[in-house]
Amino acid sequence: MNKLLEKDFNSFDKLLHKIAEQGTEYFKNVDLEKTSLPVLKTSKKILNNEGIGGLKTLKLFNEKFRHTIVASSGPRYLGYVVGGTTPAAVIGDWLTTIYDQNPQTTTAQGDVSVQIEQETIKLLLNLFHLPNNFLGGFVSGATMSNFTCLAVARQWIGKQEGKDFAKNGITSTINVLSAVPHSSAIKSLSMLGIGSANVIKIKIEEGNRESININDLEVKIKTLNNKPFILISSAGTVNSADFDNFEAINALHKKYNFWWHIDGAFGAFASCSPKYRHLVKGWENADSITIDCHKWLNVPYDSAVFFVKEKHNLLQLETFQNSNAPYLGDPSENFNYLNFLPENSRRLRALPAWFSLIAYGKDGYKDIVENSVNMAQKLEEFILQNEELTLLTPTRLNNVCFSLKDKNKQDKIPLFITELNKEGKVYMTPTVYRNTKGVRASFVNWRTNEKDILIITKEIEKALKYIK
């Protein structure tokens, strides 16, 4: 055995204690850490022949990089949609690393991590009040979840014409209908050979809405002359967190032949609270649903799930069949995740989610969701009261979109955001809503509290002075 490896193995307890200390320090005080930092120069380091061992590597990391870590898992990082990590999720994640399983099949001797993954899927269906006629699995993020769902949708389209697209390639145009899809769903269409340009745009509802106009949806469906298509709908558009009318879509789903996909990356969590559950009413009738775990579930990156109706199981297996490797066994004989989703090997992503779900239960997630929405509403109140600011859209759930009231000043939004983020006390990202430049703050971190809102509003006031 290599000497350094042996030395590290023998002092592994010391190494673990060191990072437990360092990890605890960071986790407890992440609210004091900066949310933005100057960008590092790209390193030109080359690899030595001789290593330096774990302890010195930790020291080197701390000297070189520790100070460059931004508090993206902290309470005032409101850019994009970035969740934190609950304490139980962290310990589940550390164990994921230690046990280092590769969840694939339920019947192989030894590895039972698939049971953990399947149990976690059931717990998540419970959490979201979804029925058990969905099967699911863990992927790296909502992008890959959208990809997985839309890949099965693609296979379904082929089947309607008696074709096997997974086997023979796509031989006809696939129609996709959507109103305000997330960019990652469009990217998935590119990756799937469906084509990102092949989206028929549905009008949105009147008023300050981003949801599908149901009348226009039916108009667009009729132009397809009964040709099967894919509908991508939203449980939470990324700007205004608007939800499509799932009951109305369900009525059309009964009348016309289409694959109904819902991207609920973060908005799915509305179902965790009786206050917001009405937003997803009827969503259980969809064919597939995307949900991110590294956002509002507050587990570490990288984690998301897909739910696909069990009745589409065969289509899913055809899509992801990994059958040309005899040593993996006969795919028809046992369930194996590698025939069910894009990756062959994966880490046990379910474990951090399992830990956090068991540790905090339905009530814990209800509290997290309701708290996030409360915090968003507090920021909204501040914006409504501020003379220089205006809301771009009402705050429906956890996202706040605002801009400068003075239209002549709106070009200064990038400058305003740079100034706002510069101190590293808060982090927000730019957006464009209906051709107006604005700022977006998304609340999904379990830690954010009223003290944070005070800091945030103070930083906004400071940045406003700067652009006067």
Ligand SMILES: *Cc1c(COP(=O)(O)O)cnc(C)c1O
């Ligand atoms: C974040 C997000 C995605 C993409 O998720 P990743 O985890 O970044 O891959 C897709 N859809 C919606 C609605 C999102 O908010």
